[in-house]
Amino acid sequence: MSDCLFCKIIAGQIPGAIVYQDDRVVAFKDINAQAPTHVLVVPRRHIATLNDLTPEDDGLVGEMTRRAAAIAKEHGHADRGYRTVFNCNADAGQTVFHIHMHVLGGRRLAWPPG
Ligand code: AMP
Ligand code: ZN
Numbered sequence: 650m651s652d653c654l655f656c657k658i659i660a661g662q663i664p665g666a667i668v669y670q671d672d673r674v675v676a677f678k679d680i681n682a683q684a685p686t687h688v689l690v691v692p693r694r695h696i697a698t699l700n701d702l703t704p705e706d707d708g709l710v711g712e713m714t715r716r717a718a719a720i721a722k723e724h725g726h727a728d729r730g731y732r733t734v735f736n737c738n739a740d741a742g743q744t745v746f747h748i749h750m751h752v753l754g755g756r757r758l759a760w761p762p763g
Pocket of ligand 1 (some may be wrong): 654677678679680681689718735736742743744746747
């Protein structure tokens with residue numbers, strides 16, 4: 650989608666600190682990190698919110714989840730722990746409408762979230 654920030658990062662039209670990419674999934678550092686590790690895992694294909702997923706996307710979401718776990722492990726968080734988050738729409742504070750899995754690690758994370 651032409652006016653989507655994350656589509657532009659994926660396309661290389663605006664800079665992103667990319668830590669992983671393949672033909673379906675891209676991961677890059679969050680520009681406003683909320684933890685020592687804060688990476689966003691996104692599908693290359695534009696999907697606005699979790700509400701827009703279809704059964705055909707099940708494999709894609711699985712790839713995103715396993716990539717998030719791999720990134721957390723690479724950053725040394727597998728044993729101590731980390732958090733993955735999808736925000737969906739206004740009450741969750743979604744600000745970029747291209748689905749993304751936050752991967753947060755490297756500090757103690759409170760629960761429940763604010
Ligand atoms: P959400 O609130 O779940 O939609 O998360 C959007 C995230 O995108 C926020 O954590 C932002 O800090 C992050 N973000 C916004 N612009 C950029 C950018 N240019 N590069 C990387 N991350 C960004
Ligand atoms: Zn997009």
